[in-house]
Amino acid sequence: MTATISPLSEVTRSDAALRTFLHGLPGVDRVGADARAAGLGTRSIKTTAKAWAIDLAIRMVDLTTLEGSDTPGKVRALCAKARQPDPGDPTCPPVAAICVYPSMVPTAHEALRGSGIHLASVATAFPSGQAPLKVKLDDTRAAVAAGADEIDMVISRGAFLSGRYLEVFEEITAIKEACGNAHLKVILETGELVTYDNVRRASWLAMLAGGDFIKTSTGKVAPAATLPVTLIMLEAVRDFLDSTGRKVGVKPAGGIRTTKDAIKYLVMVNEIAGDGWLDPDWFRFGASTLLNDLLMQRTKLATGHYSGPDYFTLD
Amino acid sequence: MSRFEYAPAPESRSIVKLQPSYGLFINGEFVDGAGSFKTISPASEEVLAEIAEASTADVDRAVKAARRAYEDVWGVMPGRERAKYLFRIARIIAERSRELAVLESLNNGKPIKESRDVDVPLAAAHFFYYAGWADKLPYAGFGADPRPLGVAGQVIPWNFPLLMLAWKIAPALAAGNTVVLKPAETTPLTALLFAEICQQAELPPGVVNIVTGAGETGAALVNHPDVDKVAFTGSTEVGRIIARAVAGTNKKVTLELGGKAANIVFDDAAIDQAVEGIVTGIFFNQGHVCCAGSRLLVQESVADQLLESLKRRMATLRVGDPLDKNTDVGAINSAEQLSRIKALAEIGSAEGAERWSPACELPERGFWFAPTIFTGVSQAHRIAREEIFGPVLSVLTFRTPGEAVEKANNTPYGLSAGVWSEKGSRILAIADQLRAGVVWANTFNKFDPTSPFGGYKESGYGREGGRHGLEAYLAG
Numbered sequence: 001m002t003a004t005i006s007p008l009s010e011v012t013r014s015d016a017a018l019r020t021f022l023h024g025l026p027g028v029d030r031v032g033a034d035a036r037a038a039g040l041g042t043r044s045i046k047t048t049a050k051a052w053a054i055d056l057a058i059r060m061v062d063l064t065t066l067e068g069s070d071t072p073g074k075v076r077a078l079c080a081k082a083r084q085p086d087p088g089d090p091t092c093p094p095v096a097a098i099c100v101y102p103s104m105v106p107t108a109h110e111a112l113r114g115s116g117i118h119l120a121s122v123a124t125a126f127p128s129g130q131a132p133l134k135v136k137l138d139d140t141r142a143a144v145a146a147g148a149d150e151i152d153m154v155i156s157r158g159a160f161l162s163g164r165y166l167e168v169f170e171e172i173t174a175i176k177e178a179c180g181n182a183h184l185k186v187i188l189e190t191g192e193l194v195t196y197d198n199v200r201r202a203s204w205l206a207m208l209a210g211g212d213f214i215k216t217s218t219g220k221v222a223p224a225a226t227l228p229v230t231l232i233m234l235e236a237v238r239d240f241l242d243s244t245g246r247k248v249g250v251k252p253a254g255g256i257r258t259t260k261d262a263i264k265y266l267v268m269v270n271e272i273a274g275d276g277w278l279d280p281d282w283f284r285f286g287a288s289t290l291l292n293d294l295l296m297q298r299t300k301l302a303t304g305h306y307s308g309p310d311y312f313t314l315d
Numbered sequence: 316m317s318r319f320e321y322a323p324a325p326e327s328r329s330i331v332k333l334q335p336s337y338g339l340f341i342n343g344e345f346v347d348g349a350g351s352f353k354t355i356s357p358a359s360e361e362v363l364a365e366i367a368e369a370s371t372a373d374v375d376r377a378v379k380a381a382r383r384a385y386e387d388v389w390g391v392m393p394g395r396e397r398a399k400y401l402f403r404i405a406r407i408i409a410e411r412s413r414e415l416a417v418l419e420s421l422n423n424g425k426p427i428k429e430s431r432d433v434d435v436p437l438a439a440a441h442f443f444y445y446a447g448w449a450d451k452l453p454y455a456g457f458g459a460d461p462r463p464l465g466v467a468g469q470v471i472p473w474n475f476p477l478l479m480l481a482w483k484i485a486p487a488l489a490a491g492n493t494v495v496l497k498p499a500e501t502t503p504l505t506a507l508l509f510a511e512i513c514q515q516a517e518l519p520p521g522v523v524n525i526v527t528g529a530g531e532t533g534a535a536l537v538n539h540p541d542v543d544k545v546a547f548t549g550s551t552e553v554g555r556i557i558a559r560a561v562a563g564t565n566k567k568v569t570l571e572l573g574g575k576a577a578n579i580v581f582d583d584a585a586i587d588q589a590v591e592g593i594v595t596g597i598f599f600n601q602g603h604v605c606c607a608g609s610r611l612l613v614q615e616s617v618a619d620q621l622l623e624s625l626k627r628r629m630a631t632l633r634v635g636d637p638l639d640k641n642t643d644v645g646a647i648n649s650a651e652q653l654s655r656i657k658a659l660a661e662i663g664s665a666e667g668a669e670r671w672s673p674a675c676e677l678p679e680r681g682f683w684f685a686p687t688i689f690t691g692v693s694q695a696h697r698i699a700r701e702e703i704f705g706p707v708l709s710v711l712t713f714r715t716p717g718e719a720v721e722k723a724n725n726t727p728y729g730l731s732a733g734v735w736s737e738k739g740s741r742i743l744a745i746a747d748q749l750r751a752g753v754v755w756a757n758t759f760n761k762f763d764p765t766s767p768f769g770g771y772k773e774s775g776y777g778r779e780g781g782r783h784g785l786e787a788y789l790a791g
Contacts, residue, residue: 029737033587
């Protein structure tokens with residue numbers, strides 16, 4: 001909803017003003033929001049619409065590996081896959097970005113050179129965010145210096161849940177500054193915020209603080225991305241654009257594994273935020289296994305039959 | 316035009332085996348009627364089938380069959396045996412749900428997603444629910460040994476053809492009555508498919524009889540001297556005629572008539588969900604809903620913001636082919652209804668209210684009306700008083716809770732109402748003061764077989780659904 005306080009910069013003057021603003025946002029009725037998301041999930045996307053949606057979804061994937069066992073070899077393989085998701089079909093578009101831990105940024109930077117594929121690094125003591133601000137800032141600067149042009153930060157859920165909104169705000173602002181020209185995605189970790197009211201407030205908080213994207217989850221906490229949570233965030237970016245003129249992107253991450261799911265998200269983007277968000281600049285999927293299902297469905301649509309999983313590359 | 320164009324996703328018609336003509340269903344068999352009429356698809360005006368028209372003599376045959384079945388079989392059958400038939404019917408409805416949904420959308424014009432996700436599952440649920448009551452009637456609160464009334468004459472409308480049939484037939488049969496039902500003239504097909512389902516379930520002949528026809532057939536049924544109970548859902552106008560016709564007879568009557576429900580949105584409501592509720596309230600089933608939230612009462616302090624959101628949402632409604640799985644708003648049921656909606660909308664404009672519809676292309680053939688809202692409406696406008704029964708919303712504002720209640724109650728109707736607020740105490744206080752049979756809080760147009768439904772004032776009398784719905788078919 002459009003904010004009634006003007007100018008918006010006033011609301012971040014003090015903890016009290018920020019609290020008043022965030023708690024003054026219209027509430028979210030959980031039953032209604034769930035029903036709306038489920039309703040949109042029944043849209044039937046077929047033939048030409050499906051082909052268009054699959055290619056768009058591939059172009060929106062932030063191909064991700066965030067494991068303790070990640071190695072330069074693994075990351076190089078993933079980068080090769082990002083450039084050419086389907087080696088058997090040159091018409092298949094590349095993905096939007098690779099998303100890795102900061103230690104893997106130099107390797108990925110090298111492997112992606114000249115591809116136009118973005119390089120995202122998680123930072124700020126991902127996934128818990130439980131580290132001193134200085135460590136988080138250093139983490140961010142190091143990733144940017146090594147070549148990351150997108151930073152996926154996590155908010156301090158502890159501070160948010162204990163009502164220290166200004167602290168969260170200031171932290172995001174500081175990280176944004178440390179990002180320089182890199183795009184900042186703010187991970188709300190909605191699975192830990194739990195209520196939809198919290199998701200709406202955290203979305204506004206992240207946008208007010210200068211986040212370029214709001215992202216649902218780290219993928220390390222269940223539930224990760226869900227349709228209703230993404231719905232709330234899409235409403236938030238839509239309303240934020242209305243009241244400030246600044247457009248913010250949305251990235252659901254974690255748990256989106258099938259083409260069917262991805263298309264449900266795209267339908268929701270289309271009907272909630274509007275088709276202005278149907279672009280990799282404004283909507284991303286944080287995913288790994290999703291890509292192969294998209295490729296499999298893409299081939300099925302083009303050839304009329306399914307290939308086995310061995311016809312698609314592992315990384 | 317959106318960059319994401321949804322390709323057509325039509326549900327296949329092939330599951331429905333339409334016959335060129337249908338007879339009357341009397342005493343377990345399809346028989347010829349005195350005359351006939353054509354039934355069409357309102358989305359294309361295509362003729363679907365030729366339907367028999369029941370004369371007074373045909374209605375008399377049907378009532379006689381029902382009487383025999385009542386006296387010889389159904390009225391004396393133990394409740395636990397009746398329940399088996401009702402469970403069987405419920406299961407067959409569920410099994411043949413796709414067929415019923417397609418046929419309903421074809422004949423009525425409603426979107427397949429509604430017939431598929433609402434009408435047909437709820438119809439099955441009503442039979443399941445009342446099947447469970449059949450052997451527990453002494454515990455329903457209507458005496459230790461409640462008795463059925465006998466033969467019920469039931470007349471139903473065209474807006475939810477199969478669902479209204481279920482609302483009428485399921486409790487009547489559970490209580491031990493037999494029925495003669497007249498479906499609406501424009502939507503007879505699912506009732507006739509239901510007749511086939513009765514045959515498939517091996518329901519004893521005469522327990523359910525279906526007589527098709529128009530107003531005269533309905534009048535013959537209501538006026539038949541051997542009918543013990545009249546149940547009607549439809550317009551207040553026809554409801555009055557029926558009430559007059561049965562006055563002074565021993566017939567029991569329930570009437571479920573029109574409405575002009577207030578959907579009240581307070582400034583502390585969850586706005587996005589309230590917008591959804593407003594849309595569901597008035598555009599569900601093209602607004603052909605007696606309990607539609609056709610009057611939006613919105614608190615002045617959030618009115619502009621809410622209307623902006625509502626208009627944006629309305630622009631995403633997909634109007635068109637009822638059989639397309641992505642259609643949100645289908646066809647108006649008949650040329651007659653369309654002209655009534657058009658006439659009232661013209662009156663709205665002439666009275667000075669501001670009319671708005673999203674840009675939407677309507678098909679050339681068939682009966683269509685774009686989702687429409689009128690703003691700047693006052694209580695004195697006819698579009699705030701009269702039931703339009705179409706996708707037309709009148710928007711009024713209020714300043715205080717007291718004013719909201721006053722305006723909401725200031726109508727000859729009293730079927731339903733909605734309250735939107737994140738404040739629980741306010742919802743309870745307002746709901747208490749609203750003179751409406753159903754009050755929805757932070758939702759709208761939700762139905763369940765366990766919940767009684769019915770109106771105050773000119774919206775009729777008697778309750779359908781739930782334990783209360785049995786009362787209309789029992790003598791204590």
